[in-house]
Amino acid sequence: MKKPISKIPFNGTPEQEAKLKAAIERSNGNKSELIYIMQQAQDIYGYLPYEVQVMIAEGMDVPLEKVYGVATFYSQFALSPKGKNAISVCLGTACYVKGSKAVMDKFSSELGIEPGQCTADGEFSLESCRCVGACGLAPVCVVNDDVYGKVTPEKVVEIIAKYKSK
Amino acid sequence: MENINVKVNGVSVSVPAGSTALTAARTAGVEIPTLCYLKDINEIGACRICVVEASKARGLVAACVYPVSDGEEITTNSPKLIESRKMTLELLLSNHKKKCLTCVRSENCELQKLCKEYGVEFDDRFEGAMNKYDIDRSASHMYRDNEKCILCRRCSAACEKLQAVSVIGANDRGFDTHIASPFEMPLGSVACVSCGQCINVCPTGALSERDDTQKVFDALSDPTKHVIVQTAPSVRVGLGEEFGYPIGSIVTGKLVTALRRLGFDKVFDTNFSADLTIMEEATEFVTRYTNKDHLPMFTSCSPGWIKFVEYYYPEFIPNLSTCKSPQGMFGATAKTYYAEKEGIDPQDIFVVSVMPCTAKKFEAERIDHSAVKGLPDIDVVITVRELARMIRKAGILFRDLPDGEYDSPFGLGSGAGTIFGATGGVMEAALRTAVKAVTGKDAECLDFLDVRGTQGIKEATYDLNGNIIRVAVASGISNAKKLLEMIKSGEKEYDFVEIMACPGGCVNGGGQPIQPASVRNNVDIRATRAAGLYQDDLNLPVRLSHENPDIKRVYDEYFGTPNSHKSHEILHTGYTVRKKY
Ligand code: SF4
Ligand code: SF4
Ligand code: SF4
Ligand code: FES
Numbered sequence: 103m104k105k106p107i108s109k110i111p112f113n114g115t116p117e118q119e120a121k122l123k124a125a126i127e128r129s130n131g132n133k134s135e136l137i138y139i140m141q142q143a144q145d146i147y148g149y150l151p152y153e154v155q156v157m158i159a160e161g162m163d164v165p166l167e168k169v170y171g172v173a174t175f176y177s178q179f180a181l182s183p184k185g186k187n188a189i190s191v192c193l194g195t196a197c198y199v200k201g202s203k204a205v206m207d208k209f210s211s212e213l214g215i216e217p218g219q220c221t222a223d224g225e226f227s228l229e230s231c232r233c234v235g236a237c238g239l240a241p242v243c244v245v246n247d248d249v250y251g252k253v254t255p256e257k258v259v260e261i262i263a264k265y266k267s268k
Numbered sequence: 269m270e271n272i273n274v275k276v277n278g279v280s281v282s283v284p285a286g287s288t289a290l291t292a293a294r295t296a297g298v299e300i301p302t303l304c305y306l307k308d309i310n311e312i313g314a315c316r317i318c319v320v321e322a323s324k325a326r327g328l329v330a331a332c333v334y335p336v337s338d339g340e341e342i343t344t345n346s347p348k349l350i351e352s353r354k355m356t357l358e359l360l361l362s363n364h365k366k367k368c369l370t371c372v373r374s375e376n377c378e379l380q381k382l383c384k385e386y387g388v389e390f391d392d393r394f395e396g397a398m399n400k401y402d403i404d405r406s407a408s409h410m411y412r413d414n415e416k417c418i419l420c421r422r423c424s425a426a427c428e429k430l431q432a433v434s435v436i437g438a439n440d441r442g443f444d445t446h447i448a449s450p451f452e453m454p455l456g457s458v459a460c461v462s463c464g465q466c467i468n469v470c471p472t473g474a475l476s477e478r479d480d481t482q483k484v485f486d487a488l489s490d491p492t493k494h495v496i497v498q499t500a501p502s503v504r505v506g507l508g509e510e511f512g513y514p515i516g517s518i519v520t521g522k523l524v525t526a527l528r529r530l531g532f533d534k535v536f537d538t539n540f541s542a543d544l545t546i547m548e549e550a551t552e553f554v555t556r557y558t559n560k561d562h563l564p565m566f567t568s569c570s571p572g573w574i575k576f577v578e579y580y581y582p583e584f585i586p587n588l589s590t591c592k593s594p595q596g597m598f599g600a601t602a603k604t605y606y607a608e609k610e611g612i613d614p615q616d617i618f619v620v621s622v623m624p625c626t627a628k629k630f631e632a633e634r635i636d637h638s639a640v641k642g643l644p645d646i647d648v649v650i651t652v653r654e655l656a657r658m659i660r661k662a663g664i665l666f667r668d669l670p671d672g673e674y675d676s677p678f679g680l681g682s683g684a685g686t687i688f689g690a691t692g693g694v695m696e697a698a699l700r701t702a703v704k705a706v707t708g709k710d711a712e713c714l715d716f717l718d719v720r721g722t723q724g725i726k727e728a729t730y731d732l733n734g735n736i737i738r739v740a741v742a743s744g745i746s747n748a749k750k751l752l753e754m755i756k757s758g759e760k761e762y763d764f765v766e767i768m769a770c771p772g773g774c775v776n777g778g779g780q781p782i783q784p785a786s787v788r789n790n791v792d793i794r795a796t797r798a799a800g801l802y803q804d805d806l807n808l809p810v811r812l813s814h815e816n817p818d819i820k821r822v823y824d825e826y827f828g829t830p831n832s833h834k835s836h837e838i839l840h841t842g843y844t845v846r847k848k849y
Contacts, residue, residue, distance in 0.1 A: 104444045107451055152451055156849045165434030166849065167424075170450035174440045 185227035194233035202241035365415035378471035406456030423466035464626030464778015502689030510656035521671020539681020571631035572769025599645030624777035651779025683805030691773035692719035744771035
């Protein structure tokens, strides 16, 4: 999957920026610390939007394309923020066989986002995961810390409703 | 360095220790196919088309990165290897838009050539999902079709190592890996300098210049247009390669005849306006040198370099010469002086440039300082490759053409103009004229050898009647960047600096004929083409810009003196700060 790029306006705070700049400062111009800096940026912001990657590129004096290439290569980096409610649909073998793809598609169409993205109001983010260890309940999805088993596309609407603007 | 002995397909050779199997094979007279390997630029061992058997390694190794050791035996062409390469090709084809019939690189495509050599059937042995990408046509100088990309990464390596801008690279991973810019921005919106070096190293049709040939054909068949063409200095040494001439051949006469037969009303020489540039630039330099005004002064002939300064070093904009490039000066003079002289409405004059350069396409679109308000100085720019395409399409048998002569009044160019095409050439041409301007007489020897050659950075100091002039010459943006950093830190001080965006100058421009890696890895095309231009310089009757009779006339009849008010309005320009992000 190509990593989807967030269209949500960036709303970083001056505190976050100061933190990132301090981290970059500590790397002392050592370009081999790029990935480490990116990890810290992700901890600070929760994801790596354009504005943050530009700060890293300028601060570390590396091309933006280098930063972006790394950000899209490693699965640990996210280009979209997590929503207030993080939905994770298991696409592991057991769930997949039991139809979790259709569940994922339903979440996608209901929320109007692709896996890896967050809704414009910041309410929901959607992603896939591999086996949460509840194969007996397949297909499984997890919202925040709540696990839902034997999910069907029909149930998706109910699940979303439960969390909406809570 | 110590030498070691190895055997390649049973043939003993002695090679320097540390040599790769590829080099050893070459020494033994054996060619191993390569795709991703580009000497000094991309040595990543990724495509595995170059696999060989090595006696000291288990399994097949990539010859382009495998260092041979003393006594080692290398096999390059066993049935097993041939089968492995064939399979590699078939895998590449399984995710490739196989459109050879209409592909710009057909017959000059490294992938296609290997498929033919290895007898790969062009249908799909490995069927599977194909990547879908839109062609990126956003930039003014090139297209990218990711569906023809084999992910060799030669382009991004060139963009990074030669040009130090890295605006393209590999995004995402696995099956989704593709070459693009950060955040999938179109190339036209990122800080690309339009140099086209990525196109020249691409083995396939994934990258290509924007094709503007139809615009030229349309103008040529429009009876209301007076269509004139100019040919840049290095076109005469590049074009021949498209028609089978050896690298470095000068084909000026046939070039002129071909253009005439294509139907251009007048065929002119950019060497003329290169001389004009020298008149303006040498004069500007002498004034700025005397007044200590923003030194070093940088040359401004290379639009890729200009774009680089605008994006990456805007603090140096005041140091750029205000002279338009020779292409720009030609167009500006054509739509003013020439229009008046010939009694043609500038609206009806259609100026085509044949350039070794893709950045010239971008330059032509900067119309904020054009000579006639609202009209571009240049209407269309085509590269050497596009001209060759037009010549073939028109059925002109290039090799059989008689030699022709350029038309008056912009048909004479000096040797100083011709060497603009090689790194150091503009500097040398300017020095030839500056010597006269400062000392009142011409230099005894017109060859300024210190500034010639393909080294990335060259320096020299000249004493003109007690005036010490420190010059530097750099080509390739990564070298230019090094030089700028040294100037910025105060480590180096110069008075006059020539920069060309492409390594080696225009002879190696992004619009020149594409030589495959098998040639590039073994021949220095920059030096070979440059040698052709220096020979041309020696053969020309006039070697000094200020001695060119066409130049004298244009000043007498129109501009008055160099840097006059009129020449400032028509021949000079300005620059803009551009935002990188
Ligand atoms: S890139 Fe090469 S193989 Fe692919 S369509 Fe073009 S000519 Fe054919
Ligand atoms: S044209 Fe030059 S700067 Fe632009 S992507 Fe290609 S190599 Fe890089
Ligand atoms: S665009 Fe061309 S040079 Fe770049 S990776 Fe693809 S095939 Fe190689
Ligand atoms: S791995 Fe050697 S040429 Fe690609």
